[in-house]
Amino acid sequence: MKEKNSETTEASDVVKKRENMVLYLLINYPQETKEIIKSNIDITDFKLAENKMIFEKIIASPETDSEKITQLIANIEDEKIQTHISEIMVVDYEITSIQKCIEDVILIYNKERLQNRKLQIIKELENPELTKEEMADLDNKHQLEQTKLDYERSIAELQAQIESLKVNHLGDLIRQYGSNAGNMIDHVSGKLTGAALADSINKTTKENRDNMIELFA
Numbered sequence: 174m175k176e177k178n179s180e181t182t183e184a185s186d187v188v189k190k191r192e193n194m195v196l197y198l199l200i201n202y203p204q205e206t207k208e209i210i211k212s213n214i215d216i217t218d219f220k221l222a223e224n225k226m227i228f229e230k231i232i233a234s235p236e237t238d239s240e241k242i243t244q245l246i247a248n249i250e251d252e253k254i255q256t257h258i259s260e261i262m263v264v265d266y267e268i269t270s271i272q273k274c275i276e277d278v279i280l281i282y283n284k285e286r287l288q289n290r291k292l293q294i295i296k297e298l299e300n301p302e303l304t305k306e307e308m309a310d311l312d313n314k315h316q317l318e319q320t321k322l323d324y325e326r327s328i329a330e331l332q333a334q335i336e337s338l339k340v341n342h343l344g345d346l347i348r349q350y351g352s353n354a355g356n357m358i359d360h361v362s363g364k365l366t367g368a369a370l371a372d373s374i375n376k377t378t379k380e381n382r383d384n385m386i387e388l389f390a
Contacts (some may be wrong), residue, residue, distance in 0.1 A: 185220075192224040193261045195278060198271065199228070200246070200262070203237045205271050213279045218286075223257045 195214060198206045211232055219225045227246055236242050246258055268274045 188220050190264075190266075191278060191281065192219050192221055193264065194266045194268075194274070196224060196227050196231070197261050197264070197266060198268075198275065199231045200242055201239055202271055203231075203239055203242050206275055207231075207237055209275055209279075214282055218282050223254055226251075226254060227258065
């Protein structure tokens with residue numbers, strides 16, 4: 174029982190540090206981070222109430238100047254929030270690249286959303302009152318979410334391979350990652366944004382799903 178509690182605490186610490194780092198980026202580098210974070214991370218992704226309040230305050234403001242955002246959150250009349258902000262600002266998050274840091278965080282949130290949706294669909298499939306048509310529709314959605322999750326994992330794996338110099342030949346990438354190999358390389362090297370890569374993946378995923386539906390029709 175103690176081991177389970179320890180795991181829960183560790184997971185909570187990981188989530189807290191991730192959320193704090195997102196806020197740290199918004200406060201210190203709003204011009205570089207605000208729009209992409211606003212487009213990819215929602216207030217519902219946050220678990221801690223203090224972080225939700227700070228995030229909502231920053232995102233709702235049109236300000237993109239670090240000093241003005243610092244003043245904005247300094248006006249929050251809550252001693253607990255102010256203490257929490259101070260804690261956020263003094264932590265060393267070991268950020269070496271702002272762009273890479275944002276993309277890594279967004280990737281984690283996307284994977285969590287896909288995984289949660291997958292689990293939700295699996296739970297719905299266990300409903301004994303579902304009709305055959307409803308089960309078929311959910312099964313297709315399940316396969317689609319699994320495909321998206323596989324692509325997210327592929328991106329993370331590719332990034333790790335490139336950074337460790339284990340990938341040496343373009344042919345190996347094409348054989349391993351198919352039509353998205355080039356886009357994945359461009360994304361990891363910073364030539365392609367996460368949003369553009371997502372569009373490419375969504376297009377390929379839709380084509381795979383349509384082909385699958387035609388196959389079983």
